[in-house]
Amino acid sequence: MESRALARFLAIAAVLVVAACGATPSGGGGKSPAAVAIVPGGPHPYFEPMRQAIVDAKADFSLSKGIFSVPTDWKQDLQNQLLTSLASQGYDGFGIFPTDGNAANGIVSQLAAKNVPVMAVGGCVQEPTKTTFCLATDTGASAYTGAKAAIAAMGNKGVLLHGTGLVTDPNTVKRIDAVKRAVAETNGAVTLITIGDIDIDAQTADTAINQALAAHKDITGIITTAYNPTVAAAKALRTLGDKRIKMVGIDDDPVVLQAVTDGFLIGTMGQNPYGQAYIAAYAINQIHMGCKKKSDAPYFIDSGTLLIGPDKIATYKDDFKTLTKSIVSGFKAKYLSC
């Protein structure tokens, strides 16, 4: 009986499979505007500006469809399923933050085989990859700039705490190396304490930052290169009420921006998630309309970074939009052949 039931199910499945018809991703080379989806690696406040970016891109580039869709969790399987679903619904191109920078290559190859262009946004897919471009912050340069600013504010001496993300993330490795380089340039005047793997959630970051501040009373500067450690450190400094510790954070959470305004942070390294998604949508549309990537065009394109001090709080979003428009205006000539 069981084998008969199994056989019957397989027969039904086979009939459905053989009879399968309908929407196959249409692929590139079309003349109508593209349907573009921006798919982050999972839920994270960093990606929120991308929601508006795809709305603006849809209007500005007359995209046929534009959507921002987030997997329920940071699992590559879930991102794969979401991308497959969106491709089956007729989306022609994707901007993705890879959940797993390596394992994302499987779904990217699958989409590329159907001539569906994929751009990495916010973080790169490990090369070799069929991803066309990676639009992201130069994480090493950003961390170096932030560390130099913090060290300068410390008077080029003292103890600098570096709170960062997963040490298995290639971006974290670049950030750690960049901060080390900035510290090394002080010729021993600044001592570095690095705590990694604390961008898991707010609680983990809170605990780690407060423990570090309690254990090392001689800390005079903080550089954070991940979202949760930044928010945690900004809160901790406000609680301590001590502005002698000079801190530079990352990203623009309201807690962090308020801390900059109130003088608890000297600044935060802004990234450009809005621009990453907006530029990706533009590039996808161009490729969909028939453009090709130039043979000498790079894979990585810096989407810009900015130290947001108290004087930039009111204007930094406009600054990033100006930068984004400037990258878009020169994109076709620099990176595409149409």
Added chain:
Amino acid sequence: MLLRPVALLALLIVTSGFWIFFSIAATGFTSDFNLFALLRFAAIQITIGFAQMVVLGIGDMSLAVGAIGGVAGMFAGFVMQSLGMPPEVAVPLALTAGILLGFGNALLIIWTRLNSFIVTLATASLITGAMLIVTHAKPFSNLPDSFTSFADGEVASVPVSPLVLVMLAVGVALFFLYRNLSLGREMLAVGANRRAARMSGLSVDRVVLLTHGLSGALAAVAGLMAIAADHTASPGLGSNWLLASFVSPAIGGTLLSGGLVSVPGTILGGVLLATMSSGLLLMNIDNFWLTVVLGVVLLVAVGLDRLTRVVGGAAT
């Protein structure tokens, strides 16, 4: 004891019903692209489910299925990329690694007489930690095309990945084991009542050893399937397999307390989950609702199974 045909038929009807419903209601559900991805995803999930199902059959559980699958996948990646060996060498070596790790779990369970939950909770952490130390968490991204293209290919121009055939072959072998071989019956006897099995002269320790070895091999198969589909052996491989390993067998009717397994049920359970997941996404139901819906489906499936057991007088 194998799952009763009535429950299996009910699951088949529910699964087929969802296929028909989504074929009509979800745009793109029957597209080649979606069917290919859906069935390939289901094949991997079902194979992960098989790895758990066999240990559930003897009344044990393995929280190390993901760890073993991850290590086997990473080991295969190392053999192919760093040693330059072909897949024909890497695959048997990875399977051997899976079997040995499964044996390791079994030996610890037998020697310590501790619950398999505790033992495999510890070994999962141990195995994953050792792998991360040895590999420095570096992935193997340059796998041979002959290996990765196997997962991307189609069978006879039908949008079905060869990985589906691998899963079906494994399923047929397991069905044969439980239906026709004395070892399969011994596994179920140990799961139904370990003490009675021991008193009737069965070598329970031998059965535990072979079952965990088999589970390790199946986890390794799932690991190999996953790295072929992902084109990469990633250090995070297997880290999210725990729930998946239990869900397909549980929906399919395998008893968590042992003594009853269902190979066709596990296949149907995996297909049902993949179908729900794909269909709901295609219907543009906010994918955060997916988690809620899948939880409800699992509860309903387990509840109905329990109800049919009570009504049928076969309550365990």
